Amino acid sequence: MNELHYQLDLLKAMNQKLTEKERMYRLVCDSAEGAYLYFSFEKNQITVLGQWNEYFDFEIHEPRDFSRLLDVVEEPYLLSLRDALYLEKSGEETATAECMLREKRIWLRFRVRVYYDRMTGRPTEKVIYISNTTKMHTQNEELAYMAYYDDLTGLYNRNYFVRLLSEFVKSASEKNSVVSVMLVDIDEFRKVNDGLGIIVGDELVQQLGLYIKDLCAGDENIIACHLHSDVFCIAINEPSGNRSVEFIHKAIQRRTREPFHISTGQNVSITVCIGVAEYPEASTSALELINCAEIVVFKSKVIGANTIQYFTSADQENFVQSIELEDKLKKAIHNQKFTMYYQPQYYTGNRRLRGIEALLRWNDEEEGMISPNTFIPVAEKNGSIIPLGKWVVEESIKQYAAWRKQFGFPFILSVNISALQYKKDDFVESIVEIMNKYKIKPSEIELEITESILIDDFQAVSEKLKVLRGYGIRISLDDFGTGFSSLSYLKKLPIDTLKIDKSFIDTALTDSTTRVITESIINMVKALGFESVAEGVEEEQQYRYLHAIGCDVIQGYLFSKPLPPEEMETLLESTF
Numbered sequence: 001m002n003e004l005h006y007q008l009d010l011l012k013a014m015n016q017k018l019t020e021k022e023r024m025y026r027l028v029c030d031s032a033e034g035a036y037l038y039f040s041f042e043k044n045q046i047t048v049l050g051q052w053n054e055y056f057d058f059e060i061h062e063p064r065d066f067s068r069l070l071d072v073v074e075e076p077y078l079l080s081l082r083d084a085l086y087l088e089k090s091g092e093e094t095a096t097a098e099c100m101l102r103e104k105r106i107w108l109r110f111r112v113r114v115y116y117d118r119m120t121g122r123p124t125e126k127v128i129y130i131s132n133t134t135k136m137h138t139q140n141e142e143l144a145y146m147a148y149y150d151d152l153t154g155l156y157n158r159n160y161f162v163r164l165l166s167e168f169v170k171s172a173s174e175k176n177s178v179v180s181v182m183l184v185d186i187d188e189f190r191k192v193n194d195g196l197g198i199i200v201g202d203e204l205v206q207q208l209g210l211y212i213k214d215l216c217a218g219d220e221n222i223i224a225c226h227l228h229s230d231v232f233c234i235a236i237n238e239p240s241g242n243r244s245v246e247f248i249h250k251a252i253q254r255r256t257r258e259p260f261h262i263s264t265g266q267n268v269s270i271t272v273c274i275g276v277a278e279y280p281e282a283s284t285s286a287l288e289l290i291n292c293a294e295i296v297v298f299k300s301k302v303i304g305a306n307t308i309q310y311f312t313s314a315d316q317e318n319f320v321q322s323i324e325l326e327d328k329l330k331k332a333i334h335n336q337k338f339t340m341y342y343q344p345q346y347y348t349g350n351r352r353l354r355g356i357e358a359l360l361r362w363n364d365e366e367e368g369m370i371s372p373n374t375f376i377p378v379a380e381k382n383g384s385i386i387p388l389g390k391w392v393v394e395e396s397i398k399q400y401a402a403w404r405k406q407f408g409f410p411f412i413l414s415v416n417i418s419a420l421q422y423k424k425d426d427f428v429e430s431i432v433e434i435m436n437k438y439k440i441k442p443s444e445i446e447l448e449i450t451e452s453i454l455i456d457d458f459q460a461v462s463e464k465l466k467v468l469r470g471y472g473i474r475i476s477l478d479d480f481g482t483g484f485s486s487l488s489y490l491k492k493l494p495i496d497t498l499k500i501d502k503s504f505i506d507t508a509l510t511d512s513t514t515r516v517i518t519e520s521i522i523n524m525v526k527a528l529g530f531e532s533v534a535e536g537v538e539e540e541q542q543y544r545y546l547h548a549i550g551c552d553v554i555q556g557y558l559f560s561k562p563l564p565p566e567e568m569e570t571l572l573e574s575t576f
Contacts, residue, residue: 037128039063041088055101055108055130073099073108084112088123098133107137150226152202153209161225161233165286168223168237169279175238179279180245182234183293184212184252187271187305189230200262204270205230207260215251219243231297233290245276249308256306271306273297282311295319326378328364333384338362340395341562344571345414345533345555348547353575355412355446357555358396359562360388380418389421394434397445399565401438407576414446414476419453428467435473442472446497450478454493462493469494476533480521490528498525500551502536509545522549 036049037060046060058068066085070078077099083090084097097110108130115125148160156164168179186192186208193201209226212234216222221237236243252272259267275297277283282292296309303309332338342356362370379385393415400413421427435442447468454461465475476497477490490498500521507514525532534546537556546554563571 034129034131037126037130039126039128041123041125052130055104055106055132072101072103074102081110084110085128087112088114088126091121106132107134109133150209152206153213153226155209155213155232156223156225158225158227158233161223161227161235162286162290164223165235165289168221168235169284169286169289171237172279173284177238179289180236180239181277181279181282181289181293182236182245182248183227183275183290183297184232184234185273185275185297185301186230187273187301189270192268192270196262196266196268200264200266200268201230203262203264204260204268208232208255208270211255212252215248222248227290233293235289249274253306273300273305274308275300275311276308277311281313282316292316292319322378325370325375326382329375329378329382329384332362332364333388336391337364338388338391339564340392340399341564342396342399342568343555343562344560344568345412345553346559348543348551348554351559353411354553355414356400356568357414357448357562358392358400358416360392360416361562361564376418380420383420385418385420386424389418390430392416393431397434397438397440400444401440403569403572404440404444407572409576410441410444412444412446412474414448416448416478417453419450422449422453422461422464428464428471431468431473432471443474446474446476448476448478448499451480458492465494479535490524495530497531497533497553499533499535502556505534505536505542505546505556509541519549522551526550 034050035052035055038047038049039045040047044062046062046065048060056069056072058065060066060068069085070082073081077097080097081099084095087093087095093114093116095112097112098107099110100107109132111129111131113127114123115127116122117124148156150157155161165179165181171177172179186205189201192204205226209232212224212232216224216234222234222243224232224234227233234248236245236248239245241247252274256270256272259269261267275293275295277289277292277296279289283289292311292315295315296311299315300307300309339361341359341361343359344356345354346352347354360372360376362372362375364370376385379388396413396415404410424430431445431447432442435445449465468475474497475493475495476499477493477495478499479501480498498521500518504514504518504521508518509515522532531552532550533553533555534542534551535555537543537546537554537558539558542556543554543558560571
């Protein structure tokens, strides 16, 4: 009897331990994220643990209920889930299936493990763990989107576009066909950002980008990207008909004839310039095709807004030459291979020396003298005009100081200033510092600016000019009449001298219209109290005409070409 009680107590204790372990397992499963299915092949029974009700609104009790899981997932995932749920049919031990639920639109991962009897090979147990992977999928989708698309416009990003364009080029090489690349650049986009704000600018880019996206939709042979800022790039594989540069160009022109309606209430009208380069004529690589299209976009902008230009072999030659020139320019700046020339200016009435204009010259060892009209635009484009311009200011003032000391007679030194130099925050301080260094009176220095400086921010420019004038430095407005001339701003600018461009002097004697304009400028300058300087005077007849109409100063080959320092010194010796 005691033995029986002992056996009963032992079984009771064992059952209690099993119950405690089962409770522990359930608590662990319920506390963990996910749901568990345990299936016993021997008992043909399913046990559900964990967060089952978070995912499903039905219960599973026996194997045939697995089909209910197949009913609630999206169709593309049915086969992989069915194979995982009935894994024992393949004899495999583990499987994983990723599925999306139809109604809840969440991603679930099913991990299945089947245990087999070692002796018979028959399945004995099956455990299915179900976890929510929606967050991971969302993150992966975001990462994939970032890898391929531009977040502002929804177009391809630059890196993926280049990859796809490379595939176009490879295909065209095999088929002996053509690939067209269009670069679309919004005209004067900076004015939109400066005038209306960056947010408006971004929305404008976004709307144009969406329009371009719609143009390319439905055709795998047309791709587009938001290259940067306000620039888009479109590539066309085997262009023809509705899939051609001409068709897309006309479509973009039609769109830009209508204003873009911004969410802030403004209506913004724009035009675009387009550069086109084609494989294989322009280049045989994706990046170079884009570069070639970019080259002719700049050419298009020079011609005017709302234009289109095609890349040619001549453009290629010019591009190569500009690259070579830029490389030479960098080396010349580093090795200080420049020199200063000086051109005299004379009063028209008595032909006495008024002053000299400092002119930068570059005598290359291989090509000889390179025109400033050739290298100055390159220097302005790559930013090297800033250190170069600073050297010009110091070198010319240093030389002037030596001559001023040598001859003891004051005259005016005119120095050209680029727009980039002028915009530097420390520009005024650097000029004053150099003058103090060489003990030069500010009234003997004249800074020549062009009208292009006035475009970006007239108010800021005029304020800086007033500061310069406050120090006593003279200000000259160069090349008047060739740029963005406006009579309204002349009365607002603190300038001393206005220089009439050579193009007026060349034709004033032969063209009545030019003559009327030239005389009007002279009269206006006098009325405003400025000094007038005529550039490019090469003939005695031109001089007499300018004298007769009251021009104050002349400058040109009639009296002297630009001279190197040693020849200028000889001229000064004969003058003083």
